[in-house]
Amino acid sequence: MNASRQPFQLSNSVSLRATQAHIRPFKHTREVMSINVEEATEDQGVRSTMYRELGAHVCQQDGIDGTHFAVWAPNAREVSVICDRNGWHHGQHLLYPSDAGIWRGFYAHLVTGESYKYSIRTHDDRIIEKADPYAFRCENRPQTASIVADLDSYDWSDGDWLTHRATTDWFAEPISIYEVQLGSWRRPKDGREYFDYSELADMLIAYCQQMGYTHLQLMPITEYPFDGSWGYQVTGYFAATSRFGEPQGLMDFVDRCHQAGIGVFVGWVGVVRCGDVLGS
16 A cells, blocks of 8 residues: 555455465564554554554565455454365464464465455354454455455556645635435446446546536445445445445546546544444
């Protein structure tokens, strides 16, 4: 993630083709992902930049592509990553614990687009499966797994808008905001449930320009399981809903709005979290 650009946070499982030769055991190294345990412990793990450290991050270790996982589970006895590559079996790829309650490790060859969950052994010896609370992408409902995503792969083209945004006195400029819920604003008539981000960009940019709106305000687009909640029952604070496409689709949506001179606000629900046991 480019630190200069704040993220808009915001599947198809791969087939089980991996053999043991393709799966490299976790190796615990501080060089792969540097988590400041002291800072995380100081405020009980709540930091505005924790998404950069917790969750699934595509990286390299010893020249091998893979994904580094980190999750805060202070009361767990064991935490392992389960996915197609290990048959979704607990215990084959265990994460390493720490005194701060953060479990982490590197999974070689597991890369962008692959689904996963955390399998947690509790102190009373129960095994429960959880989606990643810091995942950047989730499976479309009713599926509940997280998906490894690389948010650095998109090439932004909105530099002119960012300059304009930074140099404009918005208190002296007229602003007209159009609030929209992407899933209900318009529906396809070809049997699909929703338009994708690209189609929505085509229609909403044209609509805003026609009506004279300067900004769009998207009702919550963080991942949520129940369509009727309109995004107000969150299961993934850092993953844009997969209903309308992949994360890069949302990036393209915002990028194109900016290039058209339209600002984008994103609704964020911080106090209503879905109680689904499969969530975090």
